[in-house]
Amino acid sequence: MSRRLLTYLCIDTSGSMNGEPIVAVNAGLQALLGSLRSNPYALDSVHLSITTFDSEIKEVLPMTAVADVMLPEITCPKSGATLLGAALEHICEQTKRDVRKSTSTEKGDWKPILVILTDGKPTDTLAYTEVIPQLKACNFATIVACAAGPRADPNQLKRLTDHVVSLDTMDAAGFSKFFQWVSETFSKDSQSRGATSSVELPPPPAELNIVL
Amino acid sequence: MTKIVTLKASDGSTVQFIDEIKAQGGVKDVMFSPDGGYVVAFFREKADPATRERLLEITGRYREGILNQKGGEYLRNLYCWPTAVVEHENRLGVVVPFYRSCFFFEHGSPNNDMLGIRKKEKVGKWFATPGLRARRLDQRELGDWMRHLKVCLMLARAVRRMHMAGLSHSDLGYNNCLIDPVTGQACLIDLDGLVVPGRHHPTVIGTPGFIAPEVVKTARLPKEDPKRILPSQATDRHALAVLIYTYLLYRHPLDGGKVHDVNDSLRDDELMMGANALFVEHPQDRSNRIKAGNAKAFELPWKDTDRLPYTVTGPYLSKLFQESFVDGLHHPAKRPAAGDWETALVKTVDLLQPCTNPSCEQKWYPFDNKCQPTCPFCGTPHRGKLPVLNLYSSHAKGKFMPDGHRVMVYSGQSLFRWHENRFISPDEKLSADDARRVGYFVEHQGNWYLVNERLNGMRDVRSSQDIPVGGKTLLDEGAQILLSPEHGGRLLVVQMAGS
Structure with a gap:
């Protein structure tokens, strides 16, 4: 068995995402999948799972190899909470279930990747605070968080990861840039390594702002 | 609205590109020319003198040293060599021919x-x-x-x-x-x-x-x-x-x-x-x-x-x-x-x-030196006689040494100049005339023959018979065929495998 690169996409479907934003997210996911499918390295290793969160947590796509993924249409209710904490608890459980660990005789999976996209702030703040150490223990290679639109709170996301990307607008152009950036993180392993720099994410596109 | 940028390149040519990133590599952004004939790849890092000098040498001296020498025409197909350097908004770029459609x-x-x-x-x-x-x-x-x-x-x-x-x-x-x-x-x-x-x-x-x-x-x-x-x-x-x-x-x-x-x-x-x-x-x-x-x-x-x-x-x-x-x-x-x-x-x-198996994906395999060769990929055994030509070449008059080079015979296989003489190699310097075949093989009623097309000194050594252009000779166990009497000229010694 070759190593798999498990990727968890965790997407906000709270009421405020309704309308143009969720349409743009669906389009962005299609583009991400298209780009992964035309990348022979990704086809050989990347697996995707999508979990949505509003007042409910739904695993709308269980872990599937990119070539076999049938993307579900992601919808959101008219209103609802933003249970990001509960969603991340679910992700922790998933990684325990999915990630194959190395043994002395068998190679396990790569460290997984987590991508979070939200346009608000967690309403289950206690659960959110409690899940952070658990999430760190899950040993993700990278956690990328996207704070979309004016109501998103990048500072909450900064508690999870250094890779927080802020989108000023929640339109198709913004999301497509974000997903393009995500897809580039998958190709970095197959690209040339610089002689001086360490292994890191590719530079984000100019239109996004990185929160410092 | 995408705009077209026009620049003067290091080699004096005029370079145009559509100002829109079409592809991204590890360190470069790639833009296309309006006619699609070349691309311009810009380094994301700011221009620095050392890189500029290196790129100028690669597009200038080294490029000419390889592509403008003998064999350069052939080598052009093996490299997508940058032709010129440009600078735009304090970034360095190289002009690179578009990849061939294949x-x-x-x-x-x-x-x-x-x-x-x-x-x-x-x-x-x-x-x-x-x-x-x-x-x-x-x-x-x-x-x-x-x-x-x-x-x-x-x-x-x-x-x-x-x-x-x-x-x-x-x-x-x-x-x-x-x-x-x-x-x-x-x-x-x-x-x-x-x-x-x-x-x-x-x-x-x-x-x-x-x-x-x-x-x-x-x-x-x-x-x-x-x-x-x-x-x-x-x-x-x-x-x-x-x-x-x-x-x-x-x-x-x-x-x-x-x-x-x-x-x-x-x-x-x-x-x-x-x-x-x-x-x-x-x-x-x-x-x-x-x-x-x-x-x-x-x-x-x-x-x-x-x-x-x-x-x-x-x-x-x-x-x-x-x-x-x-x-x-x-x-x-x-x-x-x-x-x-x-x-x-x-x-x-x-x-x-x-491979004789029509559904073998690899279709070809290297001879395994067995009397009954088998395709290692699909396991199908070879059918029929299989002549193996061992190449020897002259080192002194009448003295032929093995070259550690064999030619397997099959329908459609050809002999070339580089089989005729050990001093000729099939590389970029080979002239078009020397790249044409000099002989070919044909199977007739279960026997294999070598047909001479362009070898003036071909000779069957065992029977001391010249084999003229247009003539043919039977390939059987122990046959010795001289392809050229010149220095470095090859002698074929035939072994038969297969059944």
Whole structure:
């Protein structure tokens, strides 16, 4: 068995995402999948799972190899909470279930990747605070968080990861840039390594702002 | 609204590009020219004098040194060499010819190109991964084993010529050579990172999987540390050997079953490709064998090194694989040079036999020196008589020495000038006239004959009969056929295999 690169996409479907934003997210996911499918390295290793969160947590796509993924249409209710904490608890459980660990005789999976996209702030703040150490223990290679639109709170996301990307607008152009950036993180392993720099994410596109 | 930018390039030409990023590499953004004839690749880092000087030399002196010499016309097809340097908004760019159309997928993936890869670049990884070959590519894209061998030959030739000029590529890998297994062509791209030893230092250490063990092992040392090892011709030789192995056997020579670090998969890979690198087919140390029992059906026989050992590539390549991955893996000086690969590949083309199984995906296999040869890929035995021509050449009058070169006979096989005389080699310097065949083989009522088309000194030695142009001679056990009486002229000694 070759190593798999498990990727968890965790997407906000709270009421405020309704309308143009969720349409743009669906389009962005299609583009991400298209780009992964035309990348022979990704086809050989990347697996995707999508979990949505509003007042409910739904695993709308269980872990599937990119070539076999049938993307579900992601919808959101008219209103609802933003249970990001509960969603991340679910992700922790998933990684325990999915990630194959190395043994002395068998190679396990790569460290997984987590991508979070939200346009608000967690309403289950206690659960959110409690899940952070658990999430760190899950040993993700990278956690990328996207704070979309004016109501998103990048500072909450900064508690999870250094890779927080802020989108000023929640339109198709913004999301497509974000997903393009995500897809580039998958190709970095197959690209040339610089002689001086360490292994890191590719530079984000100019239109996004990185929160410092 | 995208605008068109017009610039004056370093060679005085006018360069135009559409100001829209069409593709991104590790360090560059790529823009297209309005007519699609070339691209302009801009480095994302700000222009600096050292890079400018290096790029000017690559597009100027080194380019002319290789492409404007004898054989340059041929070599133009092996490289996508940048032609000029431009500067725009304080960034440096190189003007690069557009890739030839054979390097873009024509059919792409199955089911009406479900993956949407039609018109995308043919990156080597597609063709060297059994799962992608079996399930993700349209079968018309795969080519056959002879074309794969030719792809390797083109790569070895391109690297050899570059090394002759004192340059090293420093980043050979799947992404930097486009290959076309349908026609057997290959082309080195991204040549703006070329390294001149002692003058221009490498800016990249290579692409994971193709970086030499000594470079991986010391990659964490500061660049100034004298123990740090950076890319060179010796590391190119490692990368070339890995490319050839993967294109012929669809598996990686170092990516085996041994676990080096249970807790950290990145560290595990680093040890596998670096300090602890071990050939998956090491003759004594079996600890890194690929676990064939875990392989999926479509990964076989490729992942089963007992069933399909590297020795199926024939004696000439086997020797070089041994030197690359056993003797030279941790001893760079012992690695075979690109020219050695080129010679071995040319000779291996002559060892090929067509497989008689019409559904064999590889369609060709190198002769295994058995009396009853069998296709190692699909297991189909050869049918009929199989003449094997052993090449000898004259070293002194009447004294012929074996050249360690055999030609297998099959319908459609030809003899060329480089078979006639050992001083002629089939490389970029060969004239068009010398590239034409001089004889061919034909089977008639179960017997094989060699037909002379252009050899004026051909002679059957046993019967002392000249074989004129247009004449033919029977190939039977022990037959001796002189192709040319000149110095270096070849003598064929026939052995019969098959039934």
